[in-house]
Amino acid sequence: MSEVLSCFDPAANPQRMLPVDESIQRILSQVMAITDTERLALPAALDRVLAEDLISPINVPQQTNSAMDGYAVCAAGLNPQQPLHIVGSAYAGSAFNGILQAGEAVEIMTGAPLPQGADTILIKEVCQREGNSLSFTGPVQPGQHVRQAGEDIAAGSLALSQGSRLRPQELGLIASLGHTEVAVYRRLRVAIFSTGDEVVAQGQPLTENCIYDTNRFTLQGMLQRLGCEVIDLGIIEDSQPAMETALSAAAGQADAVISSGGVSMGNADYIKSALEQVGEINFWRIAMRPGRPLAFGQLLNRTPFFGLPGNPVAVMVTFSQFVQPALRKMMGSGDWQPVRVSAVAEEAIRSRAGRTDYSRGIYRIDEQGQLQVRTTGSQGSGILTSMTAANCLIEIGDDKAALEAGDRVLIQPFPDLL
Incomplete structure (x- = not known):
């Protein structure tokens, strides 16, 4: 049994539905941060990850x-x-x-x-x-x-820690120390492709029973906002040889590989058999909605692979919950956690005990300064408009069967990726 499969031990209970938190920790335990760095001028370092501790050479302010x-x-x-x-x-x-x-x-x-x-x-x-x-x-x-002199930053003190993401305010702080450039980790290179003979590229005739590819574009957008270099491998036909070729090519040029579709274990889903030839894989059933099927593993050169569902909303939700933390760790900012805040439900929201639901929501501040949230309406995993109308995910834990109006609930305001 391979190292990854031994760690995950899927044979113990292949039908077991893994909790979301356990799935995230399993993935994080298998990805490693890159070590390659480069020095960039401050204007070019925006949104990059600091590769060294910055010790202040001066007091800021210099004088009282x-x-x-x-x-x-x-x-x-x-x-x-x-x-x-x-x-x-x-x-x-x-x-x-x-x-x-x-x-x-x-x-x-x-x-x-x-x-x-x-x-x-x-x-x-x-x-x-x-x-x-x-x-x-x-x-x-x-x-x-x-x-007072040094009241902001004292000479010899730690100004910024390695792993800090460089927002505009961090660039200003670095500039206040007199630096013109800074060491950052190089950008991650991430290869993506879509699968399915029913998936059609834009510009081609949309024949009966087919759909235009959307997932590559949402993945490209989220990866670019995360600061990754995207390698777009296009749409891969539903055949094992094509999958093996695509996966081998991706592993040779990328730090991570992401596919969408082909993880439902259907008769025409060839990713599993292809991965058995070019790497190590584990198929999971996650106790969540949307996005229950998820594949994670490593290709032969230890490149992490994420096999996401095919439904458009499920792709974005699983990316934000599972892929994003892993990529941030690989980029050097491994302590990243999504922002969660408490809000009051404006309406009853369906859920089911034993799984974590991520409803698309719209939050607002009411006249009393209270954070309120409601859903965008229909929550089907193929309804893209539920994402375009939303500004948050409503996270309903696996201990709740439903929410009533007035109940408190955690929400994840859309970060800079969405």
């Missing part, structure tokens, strides 16, 4: 400075009844070179270094200036409106 426009003073001994004498000014990019004495103030702009002897900022709104005489109103808290 003013957070507001106003006047720098020493808080000790301040008295609103006694005007202060203005002895100079400090602007961003320059400094007041003297030492502030008791009873003195320095006009200061946001970002300007705090003068020596000062510890507090009086904002302009509470001050009144007449020539070089300054009066103010209201209480004063020592240290108010002052940003």
Whole structure:
């Protein structure tokens, strides 16, 4: 028995329906992060995964400075009844070179270094200036409106951890350290293909009993948004030799391979027999809807393979729940988890105990600030409009037979992939 099959032990109970969480953990245990890296200029590193810990070489901010426009003073001994004498000014990019004495103030702009002897900022709104005489109103808290050197990032501290996904805010943080480029993991290369003699390419006549291919396009979109390079192998005919050729070719040029269709164990589904020749495979029945059939394994060179269902909605749901976590781990961000938030069901929602349901939903904030969610309507796994109308998945756990209006439920707001 092969290593992968031995680990999964499908022969123990081939009819067993695996829970979603167990299936995800089985997949994650079998995929490894890539190690190849490259250095990119910051603008080119958006949405890439950091390949090294970044230690700050400087304090950010570099010097203690003013957070507001106003006047720098020493808080000790301040008295609103006694005007202060203005002895100079400090602007961003320059400094007041003297030492502030008791009873003195320095006009200061946001970002300007705090003068020596000062510890507090009086904002302009509470001050009144007449020539070089300054009066103010209201209480004063020592240290108010002052940003300390290194308060954001201290020199020598960890600024960003390896595995961080570089969003615009991370790029700004890296730039604040003075870096112009950064080490990231290379992009994953993912091969995709559709199966089924009933699947027709766009631009071809749509004959009776056939459908246009949709899954390759949704997979391409999600993979591109994930930051992968996509190798599109097109539509593969329903024959074992064609499947073996496609799988062998994909394994030679990709880090992962994804197919859609052909995993229902029907008489014309050749993926299983083809995979037995070019790799190791496990067919599962997942306790979920949509997307119960799922194939996972490894090709001969240990390239992970995901065999997704053929129905369009099931492809997107299984990709988001199973393929996405695996690819993110392979990209170097292995601690990724989908965002889940609690909402109130606006209507009764059908489900069934013993399986996890992913209904397509629309969430909103009501007048009381409460997160509410309802379904998009019909939830068939072939109804693509249920995805185009949705902004979330409603996740109904396997411990619930149904939801009633007013019940709380977890939702997964659509991430950047959908």
